[in-house]
Amino acid sequence: MALPVRLLVLVLLVVVIGETGKLSTLRLLRAEPTQDRTALLAFINRIPHERRLRWDNSSACDWVGVTCDDNRTAVVFLRLPGVGLIGTIPSGTLGNLSALRVLSLRSNRLSGPIPADFRGLALLRSLYLQNNLLSGSIPSGLTQLTRLVRLDLSGNNLTGAIPFAINNLTHLTGLFLQNNRLSGNLPPINIDSLVAFNVSYNRLNGSIPKILEHFSASSFVGNLDLCGGPLPPCNPFFPSPAPSPAANPVNGSSKKKLSKAAKIAIAVAAGVVLLLILLLLLVCLAYRRRRQRARDKAAKGTAAATAARSGDTGMTSSSKDDLSGGVSGSGTASAVAAAERNRLVFVGKGGGYSFDLEDLLRASAEVLGKGSVGTSYKAVLEEGTTVVVKRLKDVAVSKREFEVHIESLGKVEHDNLLPLRAYYYSKDEKLLVFDYLPAGSLSSLLHGSRGSGRTPLDWDSRMRIALAAGRGLSHLHTAPQVVHGNVKASNVLLRTDLDSAALSDFGLHTLFGTTAPPNRVAGYRAPEVLETRRPTFKSDVYSFGVLLLELLTGKAPNQASLGEDGIDLPRWVQSVVREEWTAEVFDVELMRYPNIEEEMVQLLQVAMACVAIVPDTRPDLPDVVRMMEEIVSRTESNDEGRRVVGSGGPSPPPTTTP
Structure with missing residues (x-):
């Protein structure tokens, strides 16, 4: 009886080893996403593209732009931005990647409609199709992808209405539909998670739904017939009711005449008021000029006249008086003191300029911008020199501290630093003078x-x-x-x-x-x-x-x-x-x-x-x-290498960072 028992044990061992081998073989076979590989090859073979992606006989999980799951059994990410894909996305290809979570085909030259079979991408979380030439309407299949977090269809030629079924995408945080040809009313999109939204530069009309009014105006601009919310309010389009045929025509005529008379009276009254305002302004201007001429005569110079024109720099009247010395008396001592107070101090290489504060105040000026430290003005002097004058605000240090610090900054010189040329300090005004760079920021x-x-x-x-x-x-x-x-x-x-x-x-x-x-x-x-x-x-x-x-x-x-x-x-x-x-x-x-x-x-x-x-x-x-x-330096070396390779043989395969 011992022999049959031993034989039975041996048979069991053979069966177990065989089954284990089969399982190992199955695992090896499953290590390659065969179905997804077929879908990807069908896609790339049916769509023209400018450069090869080198999808060869290696594992699909190792192809450029393709990422598989940890078990290498399914494709979960497909990122092919800017790889020169041209033409229509073939149906029956990418729609079969059932485990796909991220699909990015942006910045290519894809045209035609978005495939209807994208509805099969049930696990898709992010879809990036922006900056292509896609046309047609937004397919209803996309509104069935309830796990979508970001949907970007901007920069295409999509037409038709935005479907109300977008509300099915309850996990959506970003919806970007700008720069298309979408038309119709904007539906009330009530998605709690939505924080980024843009439908600008389409052909939408009607009023913006209340639920979307918290987004900025930049999300809606470029739609000429869209109104309300952050955009200008909608105009009432309901005309006044027509008079009843049974109404007395005499009474209607008298009311019409009365309305015209009221309008004429209002117009005449407005004209009279406007004329009075103009006369008052002229009187004030003449009085101001008379006072200014008297001040010029008392100051015996042009300093006060210069200050009067300093309004071009945006300064207050008190600041003008301060900059012009504020002198109303006469005498050499007062003039010298005023000149010293109004001195424009040049620092560093700023001594090469040949203008003074009066020249600066006489200059034509325009506001360049208001920054965190003050307002900058472009000043064109009479001799043709152009400089930038920065009027500082909220300066908290004393005059001595200000002068010492500005003098030290004036000594800083480097080709990639804008040099400080001069400064002016008074109680009410602190000015810095810089070179003007016309190319902007x-x-x-x-x-x-x-x-x-x-x-x-x-x-x-x-x-x-x-x-x-x-x-x-x-x-x-x-x-x-x-x-x-x-x-x-x-x-x-x-x-x-x-x-x-x-x-x-x-x-x-x-x-x-x-x-x-x-x-x-x-x-x-x-x-x-x-x-x-x-x-x-x-x-x-x-x-x-x-x-x-x-x-x-x-x-x-x-x-x-x-x-x-x-x-x-x-x-x-x-x-x-x-x-x-x-x-x-x-x-x-x-x-x-x-x-x-x-x-x-x-x-x-x-x-x-x-x-x-x-x-x-x-x-x-x-x-x-x-x-x-x-x-x-590495970029320049690579460029040189590419030129050498390009002159003698085929270019190396492009690298794409997903």
């Missing part, structure tokens, strides 16, 4: 007039401007050891040579004490400055990091469309990167330039190091500049 160049016909700021230009600003800030931190205290895009002024871009407004924060926080633009302010109200070298690094993120994303630091109320640019970038949407942070205007993804990711890493919450973990500015210069 980085902020206006980066954010101004976005839309059709705009020439985008390319990657090379952005990198050159960033390096120029970084070098200027690094010089401030090392040689004169001055904290800038107000690093922001509007303080990066441009020259024709972008490598010579200059930082302005440096070192002025000490003039205002601690009563008002420096760098009042909250988006650039380091977290610790909110408590200490004193900027440091490390807070400058944080602000510079925000500036780099602004160049990479194309978004202003406090832009409302970043998401929830109060979110700033660093937090928004961190949240997107944390969700593995790294490519979604980059400015769409940069996606048209090939072979820059790697450099953008490298600069993004530098920027994220700069905006670290703990100040001591942030790099020093010289190290930041060195890292940026290494990125540029």
Whole structure:
């Protein structure tokens, strides 16, 4: 009996080993998402594209733009932004990726309708189809993807109405439909989680639903027939009721005549009132001129006349009297004292200018902008020189402290710093004089007039401007050891040579004490400055990091469309990167330039190091500049390598950062 028992045990072992082998074989077979691979190959083989994605015989999980789950059994992310896809998205392909969570086909040249079979992507959380040529209506299938968190269909040619069924997407946080041809009424979209919304530049009409009125006007502009809410109120289109046929025609005629007479009387009365106001103004002006001539005669000079014209600089009448010396008597001693009080003090190389305060006050002026430290004016002197005059506000230091500090700032010289040329100090006015750079600021160049016909700021230009600003800030931190205290895009002024871009407004924060926080633009302010109200070298690094993120994303630091109320640019970038949407942070205007993804990711890493919450973990500015210069040098080496390869053989496969 022992032999049969042993034989039975042996047979059981063989069966167990065989089953184990089968299970292992099954696991190996399941390691490749066969069905999803078939769908992806069908998609890429049926759609033209400018450059090959190198989807070869390797595992589909290793293909460019494809990410599988941990078990490598299904495709969960498909990111193909800006890879030159052309034509209609073939049906029966991407719609079969049933486990897909993120689909990004933005910035290609896709046309035709959005496939109806996208309704099968039941697990989809993010859909990015912006900046293509897609047409047709918004398919009802998209409103069935109830797990969607972000839906971006902007920058296409979509037509028809926005479906009310959008309300089915109860988890939606961002809905972007701007720059299409959508028409009809805007439906009441009542989604509690929705924090980013934009339907601007379509053909919508009617009034904005009450539930959407809390979004800013920029979310609705460009729809000529849309009104209400943050836009101008809707005009009443209900005419007065017509008179009844049974009414007495005589009475109706008399009422009409009475109405016209009332209108004529009102018009005449208004004309009389206007005439009286003009006469009163003329009398006041003549009286003022008479007083001014008397003051000029008493002052024996032109100082008071100069002050009278200083209204072009936006100064008050008391300020004009102060700047002109405030003299009403006569005598040489008074004139000398007034001249000394009105002295424009030149610093650094500002002595090369040949104008004085009277010339400055006689100059024609226009407001350039109101910043966190004061108002800036463009002043064109009579001899043709153009300068910038900054009128400071809330200065909290004494005259002696002011003069000593400004004298020290006047000695700071660097190609990437805007030099201070002169200053004026009186009780009521504190003025600084700078060179005028006609090319404007980085902020206006980066954010101004976005839309059709705009020439985008390319990657090379952005990198050159960033390096120029970084070098200027690094010089401030090392040689004169001055904290800038107000690093922001509007303080990066441009020259024709972008490598010579200059930082302005440096070192002025000490003039205002601690009563008002420096760098009042909250988006650039380091977290610790909110408590200490004193900027440091490390807070400058944080602000510079925000500036780099602004160049990479194309978004202003406090832009409302970043998401929830109060979110700033660093937090928004961190949240997107944390969700593995790294490519979604980059400015769409940069996606048209090939072979820059790697450099953008490298600069993004530098920027994220700069905006670290703990100040001591942030790099020093010289190290930041060195890292940026290494990125540029590697880029130049890669460009040279590409030119060599291109001259003798096929180009290497492109790299795409999902």
